[in-house]
Amino acid sequence: MRFNDYMAVELMYLTYSEFSSEYRKTLVEVDEDNIPVDTLPVNLSGNMDVSGFGLGGRLDFPLTDTFGIFGRVGMYEWQQEVTYSGNVIGLLTASTSNPTNTLSTGNESGFDMYAAVGAKMRVHRQTSVYVELNMADFGEDEFASSAMGMFFGVHYDFSGTGFGPDQTTNTKRATENDTRAITACDPKY
Secondary structure (H helix, E strand, C coil), X not given: CECCCCEEEEEEEEEEEEEEEEEEEEEEEECCCCCEEEEEEXXXXXXXXXXXXXXXXEEEEECCCCEEEEEEEEEEEEEEEXXXXXXXXXXXXXXXXXXXXEEECCCEEEEEEEEEEEEEEECCCCEEEEXXXXXXXXXXXXXXEXXXXXXXXXXXXXXXXXXXXXXXXXXXXXXXXXXXXXXXXXXXX
């Protein structure tokens, strides 16, 4: 929701899915004389799904009639689920009452900041293209992460003002010829 040509408040939905990492190593078992007797390949892979809703502020700085820069900052509530799988987990849980090859952190949540800077260029009265560098923090403790992304997009302004000041037909006509059209709100009529 835009308050004026420079300030707006926005709702945000952000999702990062299928972050993954893998760990592979071969362990060597040695006897009491430190002589290798067996090898054991181990692996561990992890997946992380993150999403969140937020509220933030946006500042626009029109530099010309067609080009401007912007920045945004806000807070959002994230939801994070991390799943690990691999034979390392099986080895660690083999002596428990519930051996498994998969561990999940469940659904963790919290609040964090997000921020972005970008530039946009008007290509038509209501349409502009933009490029944005976005950064968001999420997670806690050993699962704390920061993600940075570059976004390209098209913005369509339904109000028709684009960015920066815009003139209505009556304002343009009054500026050009010292005349204007009669409107339904004109007190004289």
